[in-house]
Amino acid sequence: MRTYRLKMNLQYFSQEKTEKATPQKRQDSRNKGQVARSAEIPSAFMMIGVFLFMSFLGGWIIEGLQTMIRSNFVYITNWTLTEQNVDLMLKDNVWQAAVIAAPLMGISLVMGVIANYMQVGFLVSTDPLQAKLERINPLKGAKRIFSARTLVELLKSLIKITFISAVTFTVLWNKREEVMLISQKSIGDAISLVGSLIVQTGLAVGILLLFLALLDYVYQKYDFEKNIRMSKQDIKDEYKKSEGDPLIKSKIKEKQRALGMNRMIAEIPSADVVITNPTHFAVALKYDPNEMDKPTVVAKGMDYVALKIKEKAKEHDIITTENVQLARALYHQVEIGDGVPEDLFKAVAEILAYVYSIKGYPGGGN
Template sequence: MDEIALIKLNLQFFADEKTEKATPKKRDETRKKGQVPKSTDVNTSIMMLVVFLFLWMYGGSIIVSMFADMQREIFTNYLVEEVTPESVARLFLTVSTQALTAVLPLMLLAAIAGSFGSFIQVGAMFSTEPLKAKLNKLDPIKGFKRIFSARALVELSKSVLKISLVGTTVVIIIWTHLEEVMLLSQKSITDAMGVIGWLTIMMGLAVAILLMILSIPDYIYQRYDHEKQIRMSKKDIKDEHKNIEGDPRIKSKRKQKQMELAMQRMMQEIPNADVVITNPTHFAIVLKYDESKAEAPFVVAKGMDFSAQRIKKRAQEHGIPMVENRMLARALYHQTDIGQQVPADLFKAVAEVLAYVYRLKEKQSVGQNHRT
């Protein structure tokens, strides 16, 4: 491979290397696909915190009420019934309904807490893109690469760390209350269930707070990893710019076509103009004064260099007077657009030019009358 080919290959490599931050358009596209930085630990910790706080405040009354209703129903109705498949089915349905009634508020509270955890991370968003089946996920080679990728190793390290810390927290809580745990066999069922429930709530709250603390660095990492995943190469940015703005060559042709059409319209108006003010070579401004259209003279056409030469040639073909005034030509070219009236500070200079043109036309008409 020669040196030039090697240089081209290196340039192509650096052009395709994803080193640039994602553009707002790329961010919107990835968001619509459901690809957003999000830590599941935030959702889990908020859900656990809300659920165990609810159990801490109302769990005892819910359990007592559920068991009281269940015992009342069993001892009042089902204890005296004959054991048959139908009676067992009714008993199972009753117990399930009462348990579901007791657990349903807790499930709704957990769902609301999980939704709130997602909202504070990514805002309001709804996307069905992650639910679509993608055949490339079944590719064993890509799956193998994902398993042994750097991201997978980071996730494994995070999981091991969380399990270790959570396990340590649970062991510490049990160890500090070991005497109460050892005396459970000597307590009544109600007191034993109360101690077990209290320890469970303590462990749940401690784990929730621990996960909430761990979710902060995890969320920072997820944002970093997301930014890394959506990076773009210089070529990607150029291609996106082309798609938004259009191909520069096409834009150039379109602009050239618009200029040609504008020039054609100007050329069509020149035969009806009153005067052409020139630089004499660089600028040409065509003026017309029509009281029915405007109170002051207005610009019919203007051009510079090549366009100015075309305007002057067109004016000569139709006998439009040309007046050389360098300062006025420059001022009109820079201060007015086609269709605009002459600025007030140039009224006097333009009026003198038009007066000269009108006198010239009057002399020409008188001369023609004499010859006839």
């Protein structure tokens, strides 16, 4: 019973999401469009950009509106009210309004792009656009409506409305004397005052929203990091997926070593001599002066592999000679298929000369 409980506890803790997300997990989330971002930052940037533009070029906007209104009055007094004239006037008004609104829309677009790029960089993901049945699941929809995140969003909205109302009231209260006298001003001065109040209020609210948006971004970052946490089992599964199952990898390496050793052993019959130390190391050399510049190692091994090399050499009547220092040097310094280094030429030449004298010919090869 205790063993069962211990096993269940270990399984529970292995599934508990307590670990920071790995780079692979972060990249997968990013590919799905899941990133830490605040929707309030683009709104704040757009508001500040639009009202800054209006503060510098508000006169041009007002002049454009006045021109449009003035031209309408002129057209109405001079034109006959027909369907064609009304259509022409509306098209002209739409065009003039578009010219006036285009800079504001352009500023909004640029500021929105900048704000999003500052948060998440360049990101294009189609995953949020894909149709998923779980999004229309009533049960999951109800859970989202009554979740803690929804309550947090509601609280944020209430705080935002409260602060925006307070800032708007403060700006208007500071200008209350001018507002009270607006009825005594000319139409141009009244419009100028109203425009100034709108720009001041908009900038103040924009700066406030930017401050609240930065706080919201900190919260979104924290919430995002919490949501992408991984359990210890998740990390193990990810490692297996990316690197491969360790058991399978070891089997593959074992097969590769076996194939490599088989190919190496198959080359031993063409060797001229096997040099041993005598038990731990064995190195098989081949030399054909017509094809090679220097003797070449065709097989080498230690312990069990060395034993197999010596058995194969004995099977094919390959001469085996003992030279502890040379066997060790060849094993550690020369890879299979490489030639003998110059500093070992003399020792190897002496052994080959000995082998050739036994075989009864002065040249190399079989």
